Amino acid sequence: MTVTFPAERTVLLTGAASPRGIGRATAFHLAELGWNVGIIDIDGIAAADTAAEVSRLHGVQAMGVGANVADREEAVAAVDALEAALPQIVAVVNFAGVSSPVPYLEVSPEEWTRVQSINLDGVHWITQRVARTLVRHGVGRIVGxxxxSAQRGGGTFSKTPYSAAKAGVVGLMRSIARELGPVGVTANVISPGPIDTDIMGGTLTEERKTAMAADGVLPRIGTPRDIAAAVAYLISEDAGFVTGQTLNVDGGLYMH
Ligand SMILES: NC(=O)c1ccc[n+]([C@@H]2O[C@H](COP(=O)([O-])OP(=O)(O)OC[C@H]3O[C@@H](n4cnc5c(N)ncnc54)[C@H](O)[C@@H]3O)[C@@H](O)[C@H]2O)c1
Structure with a gap:
């Protein structure tokens, strides 16, 4: 069954407010393609500012709200608010995340819980709430x-709690894909290699970028735009026969 997207449709993006982040770049890219945009970020002011700029630049509807995705009530309330204000939600992309460079034997219970609660539980809280809407409409796209780092066992910046949570995102999306496919909703994963943002302990030096690219096939690390373009495909109407997949956007760092 091929399902048609509504003419006016909204994508919700978590973690789309940091100035040099992947989510923010994706918000602008998707707005350029005609998506209305809802942003959920722990930095509510930056989320609202980003939404205002997206709207001004691309003439779409956009709104940003503050919420900690690790807090189920806050996550649900944020989706409720965006759904009430914006056209039909058709897609959700879970960018909100934190890094964790702590060596395994030094990982405290607090660090473990912090990373799982944002990078995995947060994806679940947001996705489950949005999925209820997608299922009601019989059409939707979910991206984790x-x-x-999950595929190669770290090796970039973050270590074990991060790798474990990010591997969890793959299992989460595959299982959602299986359960919700029959009702018109796809769920997929993008697995980025090192991308030039500030998440790996601050802005990357040229030396660090060169070192991170060394294992890959392509002689560079990625840009937020590389990921935004992959997101645009996976949430497009044309990607309706793609589900349960992991798309590696990593310059050939991991071939599988
Ligand atoms: N940059 C990379 O090399 C790279 C590689 C692989 C995967 N990723 C993943 O891509 C995603 C985006 O990363 P980025 O590089 O743009 O980093 P970033 O730090 O620029 O963006 C992360 C965003 O998440 C938000 N956030 C953090 N904790 C939150 C919370 N509890 N609730 C709501 N929002 C929260 C931050 O405010 C920020 O806007 C992350 O999930 C990250 O793990 C990044």
Whole structure:
């Protein structure tokens, strides 16, 4: 069954407010393609500012709200608010995440819980709430953001709690894909290699970028635009026969 998207449709993006982040770049890219945009970020002011700029630049409807995705009530309330204000939600992309460079034997219970609660539980809280809406309309696209760190056992910046949570995102999306496919909803994962943002302990030096690219096939690390373009495909109407997949956007760092 091929399902048609409504003419006016909204994508919800979590973690789309940091100035040099992947989510923010994706918000602008998707707005350029005609998506209305809802942003959920722990930085509510930056979320609202980003939404205002997206709207001004691309003439779409956009709104940003503050919420900690690790807090189920806040996550649900944020989706409620965006759904009430924006056209039909058709897609959700879970960018909100934190890094964790702590060596395994030094991982405290607090660090473990912090990383799982944002990078995995948060994806679940947001996705489950949005999925209820997608199922009601019989059409939808869900995207989780994993990491090459989950596939290769770290090796970039973050270590074990991060790799474990990001591997969890893959299992989460595959299982959602299986359950919700019959009712018109796809769920996929993008697994980025190192991308030039500030999440790996601040802005990357040229030396660090070169070192991170060394294992890959392509002689560079990625840009937020590389990921935004992959998101645009996976949430497009044309991607309706793609589900349960992990798309590696990593310059050939992990071939599988
Ligand atoms: N940059 C990379 O190399 C890379 C590689 C693989 C995967 N990723 C993943 O891509 C996603 C985006 O990362 P980025 O590089 O743009 O980093 P970033 O730090 O620029 O963006 C993360 C965003 O998440 C928000 N956020 C953090 N905790 C939150 C919470 N509890 N609730 C709501 N929002 C929260 C931050 O405010 C920020 O806007 C993350 O999930 C990250 O793990 C990044």
């Amino acid at each position: 953001i994993s990491s090459v």
